[in-house]
Amino acid sequence: MTKSYSITSLSERALLVSFGNVIDEATNRKIIALKQLVNQNPFYGFIESVPAYSSLAVIFDVKRVRLKNPEYKTAFDFVKEFIEMNFEESESQHSNLKANNIEIPVLYDGEDLGFVSNLHKQTKEETITIHGSRAYQVFMIGFMPGFAYMGKLDERIATPRRSSPRAYVPVGSVGIAGFQTGIYPQASPGGWQLIGRTPLKVFDKAKVNPCLFAPGDNVRFYSIDKEEFIHLNEYCI
């Protein structure tokens, strides 16, 4: 049987499991399943795992792994074998992953909403309805603390990034880029098409668990009006 994944080294303390170079829900679920399995049954010296679209980094303490497993020439060899031995189990589990369902209120008044609707020859209301019509999978969190990449979007609203990125995107902005959607957890420069904003703090540094999302979560957006936005606003502005 040929392996459906490859294992390479990312650094002395990090091993990379890769399932190819794709963005799709099924591949990402395999990554999340492997992540959960490793996190729940860690080896001695395990530090953390980092899921991305179709790859997972496993970070470890080289010294601990070597001390515990002196029969291996490298810590990498041990962790590689560990992943290979656990892989089949994670394969059988990825249909029943632990994931949260999260609902995100959005005031759809983004500066690019008109551009997105026009591009797809639909009304703004249609764009909004389609955006809220399915639950999106959180593929990964990266780019900045708390930025969750979610998808995939209905092709009827998928839109390329802006040709010139904005120097300033306000915190809470909800955007579209290709077949993905996401929320800016902090103000930053950015090139996503902005369709609205959420009053929720998706990343709150004051909380023990600062990030509202975890990779693998299912996120659904729903439309709110200005009044509800003010009522729900978690930012003290």
Place this chain on the structure above:
Amino acid sequence: MSIAFSKPGLLTTLVAGERNGYRNIGVGPGGAMDQFAMKVSNYLVGNQEDHAVIEFNFPAPEIQFKQSLLIGVTGKNFEVLVNDVIVPLWRPVGVEKNSVVKFKNKSSGGRGYLSVQSGWKAQEWLGSTTTHLEVEAGGHRGRALQKTDVIETNENGLGVLNEKGFPWSVSKNELNKIYSPASEIRCVPNAETDLLAPEFKKRFTTQALAVTPQSNRMGYRLEGETLHLGQPIELVSSPVDFGTIQLLPNGNLIVLMADHQTTGGYPRIGSVIKSDLPKLSQLGSSDSLNFKMISLAEAEDLLLSMEGLINQIKHSCFHQLSKYIAR
């Protein structure tokens, strides 16, 4: 017990050990750029390695000592001046109250670490006191130090001597193991190394690369003859690490440093070995470097040797200090 900053310096922050366990929510480990120098500065004054220390760059800060304190300064390519008198690096130094401490660099590059006995008071965020500038958390109010900032020590004096220095220091031989030869940066293969076209694979490790002024705590941008993949490829974002060498679309290279993002989309053509990251962190914009590819097994062994050396320095520091200070 405190110090005040009469000049803040270009970028002066409280740094500590890495913030582990949060890469999956996009929060990278951060921490000191030169973790060897950071840890040793702590050991010099009898601290454990994860106490917050002050990381400074040049132009450097100027600091007023309000009380007498035992400090340790480590780093490369600069001098420490206490009331305009040079005092040694890599050695515990008693600084008397009302002294002014300055740093003078000898060449470009170089960054320093200033520890104090009992540690500088710093805010903890997600398990580490190291400053996260982007989120504005940890360290001192989550930001770089500013003029007139006052930084306090964790505890009052534990018995500081009025000596200008103690009769031991980290040896030249020990420092050479970490920092020499300065321009040789060893690396190991990474996920996309084999995608480099063969002629460029050779160029990668034979040419001298210049460290550009666009280098900072997030990454070092290097310039040389450009490198290219055999086949262009569009990659989806995937994890990266401190030391990851990425190939940019223009053919130049960037080495990701302590404040790197947790994931990236550029081809990863190598990874600077952990035991050469302190050395790389001390290079500045007029320096150049050469990459040398070694095996992962060698790199792991070098990492273990560095950790062994750090441990040896720790024991030696604690042993020496115990002769002078009741701990």
